[in-house]
Amino acid sequence: MKNRKRFLPLALAISGLTSASPAWSDLALNMTPGVTAMSREIYDLHMLTLWICVVIAVGVYGVMVYAIINFRKSKGAVPAKFTHSYTVEVIWTVIPALILVAMAVPAARTLIKMQDTRGSELTIKVTGLQWRWQYDYIDDGVRFYSTLKRDANAARKKGSGVDPKTVENYLLDVDNALVVPVNTKVRLLVTGSDVIHAWWVPAFGVKQDAVPGYINEVWFNAETEGTYRGQCAELCGMDHGFMPIVVRVTSRDQYKTWLASQRTQTSSLAQAQ
Amino acid sequence: MSSTTIDTHPHGHHEEHHAPGGIMRWITTTNHKDIGTLYMGFALVMLFIGGAMAMLIRLELLQPGLQFLNPSFFNSMTTVHALIMVFGMIMPAFAGFANWFIPLQIGAPDMALPRLNNWSFWLLPFAGVMLLMTLFMPGGGPAGGWTLYPPLVLQTGDAFPFAMFAVHILGVSSILAAINIIVTIMNMRAPGMTLLKMPMFTWTWLITAYLLLLAMPVLAGGVTMLITDRFFGTSFFSAAGGGDPVLFQHIFWFFGHPEVYIIILPAFGIVSEIIPTFARKPLFGYAAMVYATASIAFLSLVVWAHHMFTTGMPLGGQLFFMLSTMLIAIPTGVKVFNWTATLWRGSLSFETPMLYALAFLFLFTLGGFSGLMLAMVPADIQYHDTYFVVAHFHYVLVPGALFGVFGGTYYWLPKMTGHMYDEKLGKWHFWLTTIFVNVTFFPQHFLGLAGMPRRIPDYATQFADFNFISSIGAFGLGASQLIFVWVVVKCFKGGPKATAQVWEGAHGLEWTVPSPAPHHTFDEPPVIK
Secondary structure, eight states, rough: OHHHHHHHHHHHHHHHHOOOOGGGGTTOOSSOOOOOHHHHHHHHHHHHHHHHHHHHHHHHHHHHHHHHHHSSSGGGOOOOOOOOOOOHHHHHHHHHHHHHHHHHHHHHHHHHHHTTHHHHEEEEEEETTTTTEEEEEETEEHHHHHHOOOOHHHHTTOOOOOGGGGGGTTOOEEEEEEEETTTTEEEEEEESSSSSSEEEEEGGGGEEEEBBOOOEEEEEOOOEEOOOOEEOOSOOOOOOGOOEEEEEEHHHHHHHHHHHHHHHHHHHHHHHH | OOOOTTTTOTTGGGGGGSSHHHHHHHHHHHHHHHHHHHHHHHHHHHHHHHHHHHHHHHHHHTTOOOOOOOOOHHHHHHHHHHIIIIIIIIIHHHHHHHHHHHHHHOOOSOOHHHHHHHHHHHHHHHHHHHHGGGGGGGTOSSSSTTTOOOOOOGGGOTTTHHHHHHHHHHHHHHHHHHHHHOOOHHOOTTTTGGGGSSSSHHHHHHHHHHHHHHHHHHHHHHHHHHHHHHSSOOOOOOGTTTHHHHHOOOOOOOOHHHHHHHHHHHHHHHHHHHHHHHSSSTTTTHHHHHHHHHHHHHHTTGGGGOOOTTTTOOOOHHHHHHHHHHHHHHHHHHHHHHHHHHHOOBBBBOOOHHHHHHHHHHHHHHHHHHHHHHSHHHHHHHHTTTTHHHHHHHHHHHIIHHHHHHHHHHHHHHHSBBBOOOHHHOOOOHHHHHHHHHHHHHHHHEEEHTTSSSSSSSGGGHHHHHHHHHHHHHHHHHHHHHHHHHHHHHHHOOSSBOSSSSSTTTOOOOGTEEEEOSSSOOSSSSOOO
16 A cells, blocks of 8 residues: 555556546536535535545545556466465554444434424425326415426427427426425325335425325425426336426515415306316 | 266367257256356347337337337336336346356356256247237237236236236246256355355355345235236225235335346446456455355345335335335445456456446446435335336346356357457447437436336427437447447457456466366366365
8 A cells, every 4th residue: 555656647547447536517517516505515515525535436446557557467476375464454454434323323313303393383285196297285275287398398299390408497397386485394195106206306305205194394494586396206107207306495575465366267267066 | 967968078078979969959958157148148138128018118208299119118118117127127137147148257067957947948948939929919919017917917808817927937947047056056066165255146146146046936926916906806906805006016116126236236246347357456355255245135124115106105104114124325325436446456357348338337326326315205205116226226136246247248259258258349439339328317317307207108398308319329339339249249259369367367267277168167166275
């Protein structure tokens, strides 16, 4: 191990080839940091683990490459006779254990926060169906389905002749988006009605299976207004790839206006029935 | 014992007079080498069938939009590709190596239960054909993923009972093979071959066989419950009847995670044979390697729910399965470090088996790193069911397990055929395979991190570039395997005569018998120093 300096540049080059560099994150090579405190913590944890792996990789791959280059029979290398070493074996058992502890502590801390659904201001029931989502604002009497947008649905058919690149937000847009107010702790009650689906919006750091017979709780608190997209993340049959999720995060005022308009729609629908 | 085997004498070559010739030789054989060859031939055929499915998958994913396959057929392809590759390709290939080389490595004349051995193999073609048949049935083949999650899997059409029964038969075959391997290793070692003198390949298979015995019956139970849910009105997995869909996932992964190690441990064993041979230096820390393998196997039984972090598990469960999963990194690290230490101050040469073992070392470790990342529950919430997972498990299965198969084939082929394989072609096969494996699977890490879910036949346009690269890599990877067939066929047909030892640095009983290994070996137990 004395010769570490000699092979470091080569090892760095190899690890550069074999690991995702965060500098490229603009090119969608990396996970999104997202727009919630939790998604940022997840991102940081992801980067921490990635860098720990890169450092270990540089060390381990470095030694391998050094051995491959220097201990060649063609260079006249004569094999050593050693078969084991109690000391190094203990060292390379204990050090990884310590590294793992260092990783487990922040992971556990984040996990505990993720599971804390207390103090939410808005509760929405999310139901996965083959192959759309239903959103139920249970305290406000607003309920609607959210389905893949029509233009994308036509374009995605086999032999449609439509170039997906000409469809805006191809496969990632819906007719009715979920609307939530900004800076609000939103609690989702996620369930499935037929098979298992999974509600996933990467920017919120939320992925929750929608299991028939279960009501799973998750929460998010979006800090930036905007439109965020996700997809079903559990194989749910033929059109699993075609049930996107769109969440529009608006100001609280806009949210109130939207909710009022939805209420009238829902009640007029109820009267019509 | 049949009269044909009673008549067999230790003189080695006149057993041909009694054994049937032609096709009947292969159907009725009880010889461990013949059965080993059958297993490997079956695995090779399945490699190409499962590979063809992968080519179809990557063809559809070459560009956004649906060009070639319907979504349900696409789902059948991902499902059956996985089942074929896991149960029809990797496991039989390693069972083939076990049959050929465990008796040779421990100085036994054959497997302990030769007729059971015959049956273990001959169940496979029937199960394989039944599984493939389902693709042509009304309602299409199974399309709910190889994980068979209910309620989705219960929506399968007429194919359902056939697919389930195929899985059952594959399981029976594996259990029988595992029993045979355990009994052989425990009872038929040559005098003086204590457990801690056994070659690493035999050791890893002994541990694998125990894992098979623990895991496969659990899968069989789960599959049986699916069958009764569908046909006999039970509600094990139906919430409406008081059952629980997540229960199946626990059952499946209690089998499924040990299965991961069932697939990789024999590859560990092969790599542990190859590296010392071509480093001309004994395996570093042999005892530690054995204990590390056993620890990995034990831990593999208590980590299953790390496949289920998004199902709505309580905090305590998530913490336990995160920590137990991270623990696996320790014995796995020990293995990687010991292989590296074996290289250290050795005298290395780079024949094709060694190239595969070294690529295994680099790329399996890479898959291990992404595995460590996946263990972190909060981050796994983002990775789960994306292409990041697809990249991870293909890194451990292709340059992991499959490179173990390739390395083992080049390593032992001269012993099996009596001829050296074509080194130049072998190296072409190696370099093309290794380059295309990375072109195929490395970009999939980026796709997953950027948010592409797995098991989708079509994708948003921002994923187009990396999918294109990945597909091109996959076509190259598929085409490169034709070289492998060419090398193997050529080696069976002829080539430079192989010596008994074959490789300058090879040690162990299998290298003391002539090449090709005669039909019967070690009729008299060898003397172990």
